[in-house]
Amino acid sequence: MATTKDYGIGEFDFPRGWFMIADSHDVGSDKPLAVRYFGRDFALYRGKESGKVVLLDAYCPHMGTHMALNSTSYVAQDGPIEGDSLRCPYHAWRFGADGKCNHIPYSSGPIPPAAKVRSWPVKESMGAVFVWHDPEGGEPEWEAPFLSEWDEPNWVRWDRIDDLGTINTHPQEIVDNITDAAHFGPVHGSRTRYFENEFKGHLAIQRMAGGHRTLAAEGGPLLVTEAIYNGPSILITRMSGLYDSYIFIAHTPVDDGSTHVWHSLLVKTAKGGAATDEDRAAAKMFSDMxxxxxxxxxxxxKYKKPCLTGMFVQGDGAFLKQRAWYKQFYNPRAMKQEFLKQVEGIHVPRGMQAFPKDHAELAAA
Ligand code: FES
Ligand SMILES: [Fe+2]
Structure with a gap:
């Protein structure tokens, strides 16, 4: 398992950005969910009063109890979530959504100001819970992910997000994929004709068009994809071919060198009207594909060893540019421009054609 330091990515072990931490369905008001990301433990729950999701550091400042890993204490059995607050299972101190202790049942003295846990900025969107993680503690630099098609009746929403679990792989290896022009043929059976990457601020974009063994019909329209990393961890790919759709892929560091991965698909109905059962079945099938x-x-x-430096050759894609782009999230915000000035612009691997500006050219290709 290789770490951020082994890759030489930057000062911080974990990056700045929005990260998926849970499927909305798993976050309720009966009991908190124990989650671990960025080498930290958290308690995640839904406030009973506001219905809003709350993410607190897991360990109680009183005596260090994990507030989400208990089922036997009577506090846990009776329901530790009161309003938008959470009670610790050990001595029943209660913490608000802001992380401050707001009740100590047996003590009439004042609540010490230090009786608080960190409360993290979270946002629920498209059936997922996202946290803004920033090693410097700054405000979000861009919006949490949202697709307006999520609210349109002619798009079939994902129900649950496919949870692929945690792998002992550093997120760098996953982000490498955005520049990997040469893997499409061998891995996916796609005959890539057009391929380019663009780096722009916190966005890394891949535009690609070609035939595909499974996702585009033989002799039919080309599979055209535009994949955008909106920050270091959320990849949304617009795909047209068999169906118009968006692929949502999220990955979040668990510890330094391990990563949790999710996947799902938002699919446009074939005829464009409100989704029918038939559309939902087709979307499910396409999503499985x-x-x-x-x-x-x-x-x-899952099985590869870390690629700390790589042995890149002509035609491989702009890996080194992408790795420099990725460093902006692991270093102080003030250094961002240093990385961006090395990488911003469009990069086309040798032997590939740049993506045509006009989609009509693709249809004729
Ligand atoms: S350890 Fe949490 S209330 Fe005592
Ligand atoms: Fe791939």
Whole structure:
């Protein structure tokens, strides 16, 4: 398992950005959910009063109890969530959504100001819970992910997000995929004709068009994808071919060198009207096909050894540019421009054609 330091990415072990931490369905008001990301433990729950999701550091400042890993204490059995607050299972101190202790049942003295845990900025969007993680503690630099098609009746939403679990792979290996022009043929059976990367601020974009063994019909329209990393961890790919769809892939560091991965698909109905049962069945089938395609990448990541430097050749894609782009998230914000000035712009690997500005050219290709 290689760490951020082994890759020489930057000062911070974990990056700045929005990160998925849970499927919304798993976050309720009966009991908190124990989650671990960025080498930290958290308690995640839904406030009963506001219905809003709350993420607190897990360990109680009183005596260090993990507030989400208890089922036997009477506090836990009776329901530790009161309003938007959470009670610790050990001596029943209660913490608000802001992380401050607001009740100590047996003590009439004042609540010490230091009786608080860190409360993290969270946002629920498209059936997922996201946290803004920033080693410097700054405000979000961009919006949490949202697709307006999520609210349109002619798009079939994902129900649950496919949870692929945690792998002992550093997120760098996953982000490498955005520049990996040469893996499409061998891994996915796609005949890539057009391929380019663009780096722009916190966005890394891959535009690609070609035939595909499973996701585009033989002799039919090309599979056209535009994949955008909106920050270091959320990849949303617009795909047209068999169906118009968005692939949502999220990955979040668990410890330094391990990563949790999710995948799902938002699919436009075939005829464009409100989604029918038939559309939902077709979307489910297409989503499973896309998951199978993603599993092809996932299997490689799961068993490969870390690529700390790589041996890149002509035609490989802009890996080194991408790795420099990725450093902006592991270093102080003030250093961002240093990385961006090395990488911003469009990069086309040798032997590939740049993506045409006009989609009509693709249809004729
Ligand atoms: S350890 Fe949490 S209330 Fe005592
Ligand atoms: Fe891939």
């Amino acid at each position: 896309a998951l199978a395609a993603f599993a092809q990448d996932f299997e490689v990541w």
